[in-house]
Amino acid sequence: MIFNYFRNRKLMTKLMITYILVTVIPVSVLGYIAYKQYTMSIENQVGQYIPKLLEQANTNINNQLNDYKALPDALYNSSQIIEVLRKDAYQNNSALFRDEFLVNGILSRMYMTSGNSDILGVFILSKNRLFQSTKHPEINVNIEEFPSFLGEEIDLKGGTEFILPNQVGLAFEGDPPYLFMMRELRDYENQENLGTMFIAIRLNFIEQAMQGLTQDRDPTIWLTDQDGRFIYHSDPSMIGKVDAQFPHYPKINGSFRTTDWINNDLVSSYKFPSVNWYSFHRIPLNELMKDTNVVRNGTIIAFIIIVILSSVISVLLAWNVSSPIKKLTFLMKRVEKGNFKVDLPMEKKDEVGMLAKSFNSMIQEIEYLIRENYQIELKQKDAELYALQSQINPHFMYNTLETICYAVEEDDKEEVIKMVTLLGRMLRYSLNNKEKLVPISLEVSHTEDYLTIQQFRFEERIHFSLSINVDQKNYVIPKFILQPVIENAIKYGLDRCRNINIEVRMKVNNDKNLLIEIADDGPGMEEAILKKIQLSLHQNPMLRDSQYGLLNVHARIKMMYGERYGLDIESKAGSGTVVYLLLPLENNIERKGVS
Amino acid sequence: MVSLILEGLGGIALQRKYLLIGVLLALIVSGCNMKGTSKEPYHVVYSSEEITEQTEYQNRSTYKIAIVPKVMNIPYFNAVEQGVMEAGDDLQVEVIYQGPSVANARQQIEVINQLVKNENIDVLAVSANDPEQLLPSLKKAEQMGVKVITWDADTAPEGRSFFINMVQDEALGRHLMDTLAWNIDEKGKFAIMTGADTAANLNEWLYWINQQHQEFYPDMQLVETVAANDDPQQAYTKAKELLAKYPDLDGIIGNSSVAPPAAAQAVLEEEKVGEVAIVGLSSPNPMNEYLKKDVVQVVTLWSPKKLGYLTVALSKQLAQGDLPYDNQEISGVGKISVMNDTVIMGEPIDFTKENVDQYDF
Numbered sequence: 017m018i019f020n021y022f023r024n025r026k027l028m029t030k031l032m033i034t035y036i037l038v039t040v041i042p043v044s045v046l047g048y049i050a051y052k053q054y055t056m057s058i059e060n061q062v063g064q065y066i067p068k069l070l071e072q073a074n075t076n077i078n079n080q081l082n083d084y085k086a087l088p089d090a091l092y093n094s095s096q097i098i099e100v101l102r103k104d105a106y107q108n109n110s111a112l113f114r115d116e117f118l119v120n121g122i123l124s125r126m127y128m129t130s131g132n133s134d135i136l137g138v139f140i141l142s143k144n145r146l147f148q149s150t151k152h153p154e155i156n157v158n159i160e161e162f163p164s165f166l167g168e169e170i171d172l173k174g175g176t177e178f179i180l181p182n183q184v185g186l187a188f189e190g191d192p193p194y195l196f197m198m199r200e201l202r203d204y205e206n207q208e209n210l211g212t213m214f215i216a217i218r219l220n221f222i223e224q225a226m227q228g229l230t231q232d233r234d235p236t237i238w239l240t241d242q243d244g245r246f247i248y249h250s251d252p253s254m255i256g257k258v259d260a261q262f263p264h265y266p267k268i269n270g271s272f273r274t275t276d277w278i279n280n281d282l283v284s285s286y287k288f289p290s291v292n293w294y295s296f297h298r299i300p301l302n303e304l305m306k307d308t309n310v311v312r313n314g315t316i317i318a319f320i321i322i323v324i325l326s327s328v329i330s331v332l333l334a335w336n337v338s339s340p341i342k343k344l345t346f347l348m349k350r351v352e353k354g355n356f357k358v359d360l361p362m363e364k365k366d367e368v369g370m371l372a373k374s375f376n377s378m379i380q381e382i383e384y385l386i387r388e389n390y391q392i393e394l395k396q397k398d399a400e401l402y403a404l405q406s407q408i409n410p411h412f413m414y415n416t417l418e419t420i421c422y423a424v425e426e427d428d429k430e431e432v433i434k435m436v437t438l439l440g441r442m443l444r445y446s447l448n449n450k451e452k453l454v455p456i457s458l459e460v461s462h463t464e465d466y467l468t469i470q471q472f473r474f475e476e477r478i479h480f481s482l483s484i485n486v487d488q489k490n491y492v493i494p495k496f497i498l499q500p501v502i503e504n505a506i507k508y509g510l511d512r513c514r515n516i517n518i519e520v521r522m523k524v525n526n527d528k529n530l531l532i533e534i535a536d537d538g539p540g541m542e543e544a545i546l547k548k549i550q551l552s553l554h555q556n557p558m559l560r561d562s563q564y565g566l567l568n569v570h571a572r573i574k575m576m577y578g579e580r581y582g583l584d585i586e587s588k589a590g591s592g593t594v595v596y597l598l599l600p601l602e603n604n605i606e607r608k609g610v611s
Numbered sequence: 612m613v614s615l616i617l618e619g620l621g622g623i624a625l626q627r628k629y630l631l632i633g634v635l636l637a638l639i640v641s642g643c644n645m646k647g648t649s650k651e652p653y654h655v656v657y658s659s660e661e662i663t664e665q666t667e668y669q670n671r672s673t674y675k676i677a678i679v680p681k682v683m684n685i686p687y688f689n690a691v692e693q694g695v696m697e698a699g700d701d702l703q704v705e706v707i708y709q710g711p712s713v714a715n716a717r718q719q720i721e722v723i724n725q726l727v728k729n730e731n732i733d734v735l736a737v738s739a740n741d742p743e744q745l746l747p748s749l750k751k752a753e754q755m756g757v758k759v760i761t762w763d764a765d766t767a768p769e770g771r772s773f774f775i776n777m778v779q780d781e782a783l784g785r786h787l788m789d790t791l792a793w794n795i796d797e798k799g800k801f802a803i804m805t806g807a808d809t810a811a812n813l814n815e816w817l818y819w820i821n822q823q824h825q826e827f828y829p830d831m832q833l834v835e836t837v838a839a840n841d842d843p844q845q846a847y848t849k850a851k852e853l854l855a856k857y858p859d860l861d862g863i864i865g866n867s868s869v870a871p872p873a874a875a876q877a878v879l880e881e882e883k884v885g886e887v888a889i890v891g892l893s894s895p896n897p898m899n900e901y902l903k904k905d906v907v908q909v910v911t912l913w914s915p916k917k918l919g920y921l922t923v924a925l926s927k928q929l930a931q932g933d934l935p936y937d938n939q940e941i942s943g944v945g946k947i948s949v950m951n952d953t954v955i956m957g958e959p960i961d962f963t964k965e966n967v968d969q970y971d972f
């Protein structure tokens with residue numbers, strides 16, 4: 017179906033589509049695939065490399081955490097502290113304060129003044145007593161202020177737990193995010209609970225462990241617990257919040273990327289070795305592909321320019337092919353309508369040029385053939401007309417001879433001689449057929465002869481007069497154009513009337529044409545008949561019917577001189593008829609020169 | 612990109628339908644992208660391993676652990692029981708604490724056989740009354756898929772996978788000798804009261820007591836070593852006999868936990884307080900009064916609660932397939948040390964009248 021559809025498209029469209037199919041699409045597909053492959057390889061490379069760094073960082077953090085976890089163990093080395101913690105009740109306040117002073121001092125020496133600087137504070141909650149030591153002694157937490165949920169009711173089962181940042185309402189100077197480590201102090205010997213120890217640890221150690229990952233680029237790094245709560249985040253304000261996306265992340269040690277349409281990130285994750293913590297590293301793919309994208313954009317621009325240029329070229333090429341064809345089609349339509357005066361100008365020597373050339377020559381050939389054909393036909397017509405014009409009506413002949421016969425019987429010699437002479441002259445005129453055109457004078461004298469003979473026959477019934485106002489010698493007219501018209505007038509005139517008066521007038525009209533009027537005072541014509549004759553004059557001058565003589569004359573004039581000339585009739589029933597013959601004023605010499 | 616070009620061309624020559632084809636082509640070209648979007652929000656680029664979350668549930672399958680003491684109902688083993696029960700609670704394991712009513716091997720074997728037969732236990736932890744006699748029944752238990760360890764008192768190594776010792780035998784034995792020496796100025800006569808004379812640990816300590824005596828205290832004289840089979844009544848009788856037999860006796864070392872209280876009772880009754888020094892192994896609670904009255908000078912022991920707790924913790928660990936290792940941190944116990952197939956819980960504690968109130972066992 018598509019092929020059919022395609023087959024019926026315009027040539028230009030076809031060329032365009034083919035061009036796109038053959039060049040633009042493969043090139044762009046190839047380019048796309050190459051770019052995709054390249055970015056994928058970068059993605060894979062980074063995707064493999066980052067998790068390894070994360071694993072390393074996780075191990076470091078984990079080691080650090082294990083170190084922190086071991087911190088409370090130091091307490092067991094101090095029998096003084098253990099002894100105090102084992103105490104249940106006090107006799108008086110001073111004894112309690114003495115113990116507090118003792119323990120706080122030891123805690124301070126143990127954790128604050130020596131060792132890790134990331135420890136912000138140490139607290140021991142034991143049997144309704146709070147021992148503490150913090151970096152900034154002015155921060156003194158009251159036992160009432162100590163978050164109630166951190167109390168002794170928590171059964172840690174001897175283990176250590178981390179309370180994540182921002183979960184505790186304790187703030188240290190500068191408000192640094194910290195991890196609150198919670199550890200049950202177990203009296204190993206008595207298997208009793210001595211209390212709970214809390215150590216607040218600044219998150220710096222995580223940052224330090226992640227340093228290797230932030231060197232060259234600027235990624236987002238975060239740590240979450242198994243619920244997706246941020247333990248650490250490059251953006252400190254996020255710490256303590258929950259990552260809503262966390263449950264959707266693939267549970268892998270490795271890398272994955274988001275699959276939006278644009279602005280995708282490459283996320284790497286790695287689980288901690290012993291706790292259910294996860295470290296994440298996110299970097300926008302854009303940043304990874306920065307260098308590649310410059311090349312890509314350059315390539316795309318170059319590609320687009322090339323595509324546009326080549327499209328323009330292909331459009332021009334296609335237009336070059338299709339436009340002459342279109343023109344050709346248009347011209348052919350014109351030829352189809354009969355106009356052979358067309359020319360397809362084409363200087364090119366390619367196939368299109370050749371096509372145009374042969375079209376031109378074909379049109380010329382066709383025109384030549386048509387003209388030749390037309391002329392053959394014209395000659396045939398000519399011959400036919402020649403035969404026609406040379407006819408002298410046999411009826412007229414018979415009548416004339418009969419009139420002569422009567423004259424012989426009456427022994428009117430003079431009349432006989434005259435009539436025979438006139439008839440002889442007429443016959444000679446009609447036999448002398450070599451010339452189509454004759455000087456007006458010859459035609460006029462032939463007409464006079466004819467009318468004179470008719471006068472002999474009908475005597476007083478026919479009157480005629482000729483008034484010739486042109487140069488009879490020098491101007492020529494076709495032979496036998498007057499006699500048929502007069503014949504017609506006499507025939508119809510004497511049928512109905514007693515007498516008939518015929519006038520022949522010749523003059524040059526305003527347009528310098530020869531106008532011949534043959535007027536009679538015969539019965540005239542009914543309007544309907546006149547219409548019919550006029551119609552046949554306009555339509556088909558070759559029709560043979562009763563008005564044959566008139567039509568013959570009309571056709572001959574037209575054929576010789578063109579559409580502008582011919583015969584016209586003006587008539588009214590009862591008041592005679594005027595036949596007009598319009599001819600060009602043709603000079604004798606001129607004419608001879610041509611033919 | 613392709614669609615963009617096609618759109619451009621569409622503007623030049625193509626009609627709507629070609630635009631459609633162009634868009635279609637663009638979709639096909641970017642097809643790989645589409646797949647990702649429609650399915651999952653994340654596309655895995657590289658995965659070194661799938662994460663299996665370490666949840667507590669995995670450890671939840673409860674194990675059944677039988678702890679068999681040498682004898683029931685003496686303060687020492689009662690304290691062990693407390694530790695055992697606490698650990699069972701903490702570690703979510705089912706524990707059975709059951710032992711013979713008399714500290715001898717025959718009855719203990721019976722208890723063990725019963726447990727193995729009836730209780731479908733995973734781990735059997737025994738404080739052995741005899742290192743040799745228990746072996747057949749322990750081996751039988753092992754054949755039935757029960758993992759066997761010993762604690763407090765060991766058997767021959769082939770009978771168990773490892774032994775949980777409270778303290779180092781040598782250190783304890785020598786220390787016991789030292790504590791007596793301090794209190795009688797390293798001279799005079801003394802006697803030793805021990806438990807069952809077959810118990811391996813007691814004999815080991817005895818050995819080291821004697822070693823220390825011979826090496827460092829020539830002026831001291833060991834008059835007699837008596838065994839009281841961990842029976843308080845019997846121990847009391849033996850103590851009386853000793854006092855009667857040796858009127859000039861200067862000190863008594865109690866090598867089993869029932870000995871020091873029995874000796875103290877005897878000394879108190881014979882009104883020989885201050886004349887006969889008593890040291891030895893015993894829990895602080897029964898000795899509290901004697902220590903405060905200066906009847907007994909020092910008692911040495913470890914925490915039997917801690918021992919019970921550790922035994923359960925290591926039993927559970929063994930049930931999960933892990934052996935203890937040196938310097939391992941056991942939650943609720945602290946760090947342990949491991950030498951060959953012996954776990955050592957820690958250091959012995961000396962209880963005096965000054966610190967005895969801190970301890971509750």
